[in-house]
Amino acid sequence: MLKLLACILCAFAIAGGLLHMRQQRNQIYYQVNQSHRRLQNLQIELWNQQLQVAIYTAPNAIESTVGAHKLKLIPATPEQGTPPTDPADHSGDAE
8 A cells, every 4th residue: 555655646647747847848948939930030130130231232233332422432453454543552653
């Protein structure tokens, strides 16, 4: 009778421990799911920002902005057949 009572008590203790562990697992899954949703929202926001940057830096958008503000900009690379217009370039000067 004493062994049966001990087995029943151990079974209840094990069952309680398993229920507690399952509850912890469910809480962890919930936290992971919340973190995943937060990451997805941040990723969507980042993609939208990247899209806005791409829209505003498109060649036609840059050209219209430069034209609208009448900026006098020099191309970063000279066109073929034209010498560089950098005044700091003294490669052709004689010493």
